[in-house]
Amino acid sequence: MRWFVYTLFALLYLLITFFGVGPVLLADGSSVERIITLVIVVCIYILLTIVLYFIKKRLRIS
Template sequence: MYKLLLHIGFVLLYNLVIFFGLGPVLIADGSSAERLSTLAVVILIIAGLAAVHRILNRLVK
């Protein structure tokens, strides 16, 4: 039961990061450097979420 809640929570977090993170990358009217820096931050946040998700998934029975 806890694993299901964990997965649902992380799916919501991933979707929020992708929605609010990739929107500015795709639609922003800034320079290419600004878009790439935003993309790098979004990728780092997603990688961090994936690492935490993997750790918590191993800890939760």
Template sequence: MKRTIIIIVFIVLYILVTLFGLGPVLLADGTMRERVITLIVVIAIYSVVTWGFRKALKWSKKAS
């Protein structure tokens, strides 16, 4: 049960990062520099979320 909740929470996080992160990168009318900076930030956020997801899954296995 705990593992399912963790997975659902992180799926929602990935969807939010995709919607609010990649949307501005692909659809923004700013300069290419602004898009690249936004893309770098979005990739960093994806990395942090993925790291947190892996840690949470390991924690849930340990707690079981």
């Protein structure tokens, strides 16, 4: 079960990095648009990390 949780979250982190940070770095919009996208991506990272923490705590995965 532990390997499944870690594989799933690794895949989610990779997808967020690819589809989230890519537009921040390569967008041709304004600086404000890039900053808003960056804030949203960072919030998604924080939310995903909190969910992983609670899943690890509930399943007692070290």
